[in-house]
Amino acid sequence: MASTDVDLVRRGLxxxxxxxxxxxxxxxxxxxxxxxxxxxxxxxxxxxxxxPRDDMFAWSDPxxxxxxxxxxxxxxxxxxxxxxxxxxxxxLDFPCGYGRVLRHLRLFWPDAEIVGGELLPDAVDFCHTVLxxxxxxxxxxxxxxxxxxxYDVIWSGSLLTHFDEGYWGATLRHLGxxxxxxxxxxxxxxxxxSYEVLSGSDKYPAITKATAYRCGLAxxxxxxxxxxxxxxxxxxxxxxxxxxxxxxxxxxxxxxVERVLTKANLRLLAFEEGGWVGHQDLWTVxxxxxx
Ligand SMILES: C[S@@+](CC[C@H](N)C(=O)[O-])C[C@H]1O[C@@H](n2cnc3c(N)ncnc32)[C@H](O)[C@@H]1O
Numbered sequence: 451m452a453s454t455d456v457d458l459v460r461r462g463l464x465x466x467x468x469x470x471x472x473x474x475x476x477x478x479x480x481x482x483x484x485x486x487x488x489x490x491x492x493x494x495x496x497x498x499x500x501x502p503r504d505d506m507f508a509w510s511d512p513x514x515x516x517x518x519x520x521x522x523x524x525x526x527x528x529x530x531x532x533x534x535x536x537x538x539x540x541x542l543d544f545p546c547g548y549g550r551v552l553r554h555l556r557l558f559w560p561d562a563e564i565v566g567g568e569l570l571p572d573a574v575d576f577c578h579t580v581l582x583x584x585x586x587x588x589x590x591x592x593x594x595x596x597x598x599x600x601y602d603v604i605w606s607g608s609l610l611t612h613f614d615e616g617y618w619g620a621t622l623r624h625l626g627x628x629x630x631x632x633x634x635x636x637x638x639x640x641x642x643x644s645y646e647v648l649s650g651s652d653k654y655p656a657i658t659k660a661t662a663y664r665c666g667l668a669x670x671x672x673x674x675x676x677x678x679x680x681x682x683x684x685x686x687x688x689x690x691x692x693x694x695x696x697x698x699x700x701x702x703x704x705x706x707v708e709r710v711l712t713k714a715n716l717r718l719l720a721f722e723e724g725g726w727v728g729h730q731d732l733w734t735v736x737x738x739x740x741x
Contacts, residue, residue: 455482457502461509478509485512493520497553501576504548511660515550518727522607523554525725526636529734530603533719535632538562538602542628545588545609548573549581555605556581565598590696593620599628606637608730612697614686618707622714629737635716638730640701642723645679648672648701657729665699666690675701682706704731711735 459478463471486498493516500507500515507515530538539562543552546566555564566583568574569590577583588595604625610618622637629635646653648665664672671687678685683706688698704721711718716735725732 452499454499454502458482458500458507461502481509481512485516488513489516492516493554493557496557497549497581499580501548501573501580503572503576504550506547506550514660519550519552519554521727522551522605522636523558525732526555526603526605526634527558529634529636529720533632533634533734533736535602535630535634540601540630541565541603541605542567542586542597542599542601543577543583543605543607544586544592544597544625545569545606546573546577546583549577549583551605551607552577552583553581556583562602565601567595567597591617591620593624595624597624597628600630600633601628602630602633604629604633604635604637606635607726608638610637610702611640611700611730613700614696614698615684615700617696618702618710619714622710622716626714626716626735626737631737633736634719635735635737637733637735638726639707639733640699640729641704641707641731643729643731644701645676645703648676654728660729667699675699679703707731707733 459475459482463474489496489498538559541555541559541562542565543555544567546552546568552564552566564583565586566574566577567586567588569588571587574585574587578585586598606625610621625635643654643657647657647661652658666689667687668690675685675687679701683703686698686700688695708718715738717738718735720734722732
């Protein structure tokens, strides 16, 4: 086993020896081996190395990590069949994190140039050295970063889900400007389903189960966010104790997002509520011919 596996298996467990720790460590080793075997059977050739610093990987659902990434690649593939271009030569994954999706992009389009853009230098490095991506170091605000377009496909999973409204137009415009013509830009947002979950409704039990209590927000912040969505179609909140950080939680109703798209000179091609693993809304857009 690689040293990344050792760190991944030990992640979050007490450093001192306890019988329970030993049992959990052993159980994780078996689960990691089993999940690798299953995922390799589903996607032969898939790189299954996980960074111990990848917060998207949860020991409560190791297979879900791979399923979420594969789902994104399949959605991109469906969109390419529907709207073209036929065979993407340049793909940008932004933000790529530690490659939850990027590893599948590599597998689906082995001949394409795959660029991984991220704020975390360690994640950029992992995607380069382990998954073979071209590195793109991001910064804040991201619209000041040279993205190196044009790209045939841009995938942006769970980025706008974390930013206040002032970020949306500039982010969408900047990513749209890096898009080729033809070119597809797919991005995800939190919409009606997340609104229901944050409200405490049990309409989407699978999402509720996979989500932290009130999505990790303080009760009063969650209530304020929902009230803002009711009033304007958009709501944002910082995470507890992180008010200085632009990164929080955003819920945007589809009509609100459509207005921002128009202002950003992007043409809506497709929208699917819950289109990414049943939770996040999935948008497919292209650069407006007049933009
Ligand atoms: C919820 S994660 C999603 C990561 C990846 N898309 C995935 O699905 O695994 C959001 C990511 O956005 C990154 N991020 C935050 N601000 C950013 C910025 N200004 N430029 C690029 N990435 C940023 C964070 O570092 C984090 O990895």
